[in-house]
Amino acid sequence: MTSKPTSSAAFGGRVALVTGGGRGIGQAIALELASAGARVAVLARSADEVKQTAKLVSERGGDALALPADVTLADQVAVALNEINERFGPVEILVNNAAVVWPLGPSITLDPDQWASAIDVNVAAVARLSFTLLPAMLEHGWGRIVNVSSGIAAHPAGMLRANAYATSKAALEAHTLNLAAEVADTGVTVNVFRPGGVDTAMQAWIRQQDPEQIGTDLHERFTRNYEEGALLTPHQSATSLLSRLPTAATGQIWDAADPT
Numbered sequence: 001m002t003s004k005p006t007s008s009a010a011f012g013g014r015v016a017l018v019t020g021g022g023r024g025i026g027q028a029i030a031l032e033l034a035s036a037g038a039r040v041a042v043l044a045r046s047a048d049e050v051k052q053t054a055k056l057v058s059e060r061g062g063d064a065l066a067l068p069a070d071v072t073l074a075d076q077v078a079v080a081l082n083e084i085n086e087r088f089g090p091v092e093i094l095v096n097n098a099a100v101v102w103p104l105g106p107s108i109t110l111d112p113d114q115w116a117s118a119i120d121v122n123v124a125a126v127a128r129l130s131f132t133l134l135p136a137m138l139e140h141g142w143g144r145i146v147n148v149s150s151g152i153a154a155h156p157a158g159m160l161r162a163n164a165y166a167t168s169k170a171a172l173e174a175h176t177l178n179l180a181a182e183v184a185d186t187g188v189t190v191n192v193f194r195p196g197g198v199d200t201a202m203q204a205w206i207r208q209q210d211p212e213q214i215g216t217d218l219h220e221r222f223t224r225n226y227e228e229g230a231l232l233t234p235h236q237s238a239t240s241l242l243s244r245l246p247t248a249a250t251g252q253i254w255d256a257a258d259p260t
């Protein structure tokens with residue numbers, strides 16, 4: 001895992017929190033934020049993975065905090081935020097990256113409670129965290145909130161049998177743009193990041209699903225993208241975000257596929 005700072009010291013001394021930072025795109029974003037000078041708190045459920053990301057940041061000379069927690073559990077999030085406050089100070093850069101792609105399958109066969117759980121992780125937990133951290137950002141007149149979405153939000157019918165995921169990312173983008181407009185001209189920016197198709201555990205998990213359950217078209221598309229080398233690396237996706245994040249732009253949908 002190597003990468004050079006993309007925007008040297010662009011975030012020198014700033015405090016960042018990356019949810020889902022234990023692997024994949026979130027880990028790459030955490031490393032890029034650290035390269036840009038931020039002290040980075042990394043939160044996800046898998047303790048070994050958040051510790052690994054923190055270790056990688058430390059090995060590159062950065063400061064990191066490993067925070068094992070579930071974004072949907074208020075008490076665990078509160079403990080994590082207290083630790084960030086005590087060790088680093090208030091969060092100034094929030095990257096809401098944690099998400100789930102399940103449940104996949106014919107919608108009428110899925111457990112509605114599982115559908116609602118996915119919305120809780122992908123949308124409600126994002127809003128809760130942002131609402132908790134916004135007051136300090138507004139008080140200080142500076143903040144960056146990025147919500148990691150997906151191209152599916154632009155084409156909700158483009159990924160059949162992924163109803164919860166499509167619903168969640170469309171709702172996430174509406175939440176983001178609405179909030180950005182509400183806090184315009186405060187110094188706090190709120191943007192969407194669509195990371196592109198990225199070679200991560202989430203993609204691998206989709207390829208491992210039974211084609212009968214998720215649909216042969218979907219299964220073939222994800223397998224083909226992988227086999228043809230069409231996926232970005234997490235590092236490529238993260239550098240695309242970091243090239244945009246230092247600006248004052250707000251209320252935007254940044255897509256890794258677009259030129260920066």
Ligand SMILES: NC(=O)c1ccc[n+]([C@@H]2O[C@H](COP(=O)([O-])OP(=O)(O)OC[C@H]3O[C@@H](n4cnc5c(N)ncnc54)[C@H](OP(=O)(O)O)[C@@H]3O)[C@@H](O)[C@H]2O)c1
Pocket residue numbers: 019020021022023024025026043044045046047049069070071072096097098099100121148149150151194195196197198199200201202203
């Ligand atoms: N990979 C792609 O091609 C792609 C394309 C479009 C959009 N995205 C978006 O990019 C983001 C990252 O995806 P990825 O591909 O890197 O996925 P990933 O490899 O599955 O990583 C997801 C991260 O989220 C964490 N997470 C999931 N549920 C959580 C919970 N309840 N509480 C705390 N952390 C939780 C996971 O850790 P634990 O399981 O340990 O909690 C993990 O660190 C997601 O928002 C995804 O929707 C990905």
